[in-house]
Amino acid sequence: MSTNSLSDLDLQIASLSVHADDSYAMVSDVAPPLHVSTTYHYNSDPSKLKSAKEHDIRVRDEQSSFIYSRFGNPVVERVEAVLSAILNGHAVVYSSGLAAYTAALAYYNPRRLSMTDGYQGCHGVARIFNRFSGLEQVPLYDDSVSTGDLVHLETPINPTGLSVDLAKAVEFAHCRGAKVIVDATFAPPPLQDPFEFGVDMVMHSATKYLGGHSDLLAGVLVTKDPQVRLALLQDRGLLGGAPGNFESWLLLRSLRTFKLRVETQAKNAGKIVAWLDSAIKNNEIPALTKVYHSSLQTDEFVRKQLKTGLYSPAFSIEVESVEVAKSIPSRLKLFHHATSLGGVESLIEWRAMSDTSVPETLLRLSIGVEDADDLIADLKAALLSFSAK
Ligand SMILES: Cc1ncc(COP(=O)(O)O)c(C=O)c1O
Incomplete structure (x- = not known):
């Protein structure tokens, strides 16, 4: 869930990192608890039970309780509330940066992927998609880019820390009907907000600055579109890229600072x-x-x-x-x-x-x-x- 009771206040990143998940606390402890359960009791009132045909068990709404940890759990929801607030969109968290990238490619399912240089792992994921779907990797600004394709920018680029022009690449992609995803791992907020340049999706390896202590693996995709968030949650429930409970708790703790x-x-x-x-x-x-x-x-x-x-x-x-x-x-x-x-x-x-x-x-x-x-x-x-x- 990405809504919370502080949404009417104009809070800055430092305050949001500490408070954006306040309304998710189930008891009165100040420090968030670690929930380790993988499964949750169904409602004991038979009149409240819904069959899987009546609702999507992969996406929890405010009325329904947690079901199974792969579909959502209290710690992941709290982390997503904080990340949604500081990354300026709807955040969906994954077990690693590359799990997040895999989820993005699975969601967009492009024919062509036009990429900057950058983290080799993302290029490797694209090669695996080539086996699944014939996904073709082409350079940035390739003439072949057209409707249904995806432009992947990394800025600043790993390993040099050099920046690429977001506005120029977004204009190129959108004119041709392609979507743009930005791997912003090297410059998290408050340094940079790629959404200011009209990109469609932002990704971070949360293993890096968001986690910040070299002790957890996680990734995040951020979208401005609630329908895309819903689709990502539905995909994550099946593809199995949800983060572990402990890693999510470590990430939440790390985000405070x-x-x-x-x-x-x-x-x-x-x-x-x-x-x-x-x-x-x-x-x-x-x-x-x-x-x-x-x-x-x-x-x-x-x-x-x-x-x-x-x-x-x-x-x-x-x-x-x-x-x-x-x-x-x-x-x-x-x-x-x-x-x-x-x-x-x-x-x-x-x-x-x-x-x-x-x-x-x-x-x-x-x-x-x-x-x-x-x-x-x-x-x-x-x-x-x-x-x-
Ligand atoms: C720019 C960038 N993107 C993505 C990743 C992959 O993240 P993870 O190691 O969390 O899967 C990395 C990892 O080094 C990275 O540097």
């Missing part, structure tokens, strides 16, 4: 990128050759999309050789060498380990909530250690 975390991470990243950029321009660190980040793009659309002046907390650098790229993680003290992003702890990844599409000199950084100056000092010492040979 969502804005604090994301803003701190984005501010830290901005400071670190500015330092890296000036170090390259002043030739201070010979081993460092490139830094990629939306904050360094000069295109006007970037400022319109990331209008708060904060940019993705994840970005990439390139260094002088593959050997240096492989060695840097082990010379850092405050960054874990690990894949993924969005958690409170800073990560760095020699990206070639998990992505075949990038140069082997590229490292992806995911900035956490540590002190930015400490992170800069750590990076500086590691990067300079290669010129002291």
Whole structure:
């Protein structure tokens, strides 16, 4: 359910993250309980019982009780109330980002998928759909895009953190009768709201910034259309992509501090990128050759999309050789060498380990909530250690 008693108030993200699910509390506890049951008692009043022919058991309305956890449970509903409020639409939650993406492709069932570069897993899901339905993958702005097709934009893009022009792609797609889905994982609110540019669906890997603690897998699709939400819930009830009860509870708990975390991470990243950029321009660190980040793009659309002046907390650098790229993680003290992003702890990844599409000199950084100056000092010492040979 995405309606709640606070909907008349003009609350901001920080308040919504804490209160958008208040009306879903069943007892008086302040912290939401974890419900582990997979099945729920039917109504003990025989006159209230409805057969499956009379109502859709996959979609709970306010009058009916919970039935079976795959169709909905109290924790998932609370998470969806918060995510609907902060992501500015009707949110449907899944067991991972890729489960959400799979659900989106199953719902739109396009003939052609026109895609930006970006997270390789989404390209992999599209290849599986090619086996099911013959789905054809074509580049962004391909001339073949037409009615019934889907344009998939990722912005900012994984792993570079560079932005693509949403307004331009939406105009291209809608003129041709195609729909647009945006994977906005790299810039969650308040950094960016893709709905402002007329996109049809927004997706996030909630494993990243929404979860924010590297301890849960989840994904979310967001739509402005209540009928699409209904169809997604019906599909989810059958495809089985519902999130686990415990993961949903962890996500709900994490969302309480969502804005604090994301803003701190984005501010830290901005400071670190500015330092890296000036170090390259002043030739201070010979081993460092490139830094990629939306904050360094000069295109006007970037400022319109990331209008708060904060940019993705994840970005990439390139260094002088593959050997240096492989060695840097082990010379850092405050960054874990690990894949993924969005958690409170800073990560760095020699990206070639998990992505075949990038140069082997590229490292992806995911900035956490540590002190930015400490992170800069750590990076500086590691990067300079290669010129002291
Ligand atoms: C941009 C992006 N989209 C989607 C995903 C997939 O999300 P998940 O790992 O939660 O399935 C990822 C994972 O890294 C990602 O970076």
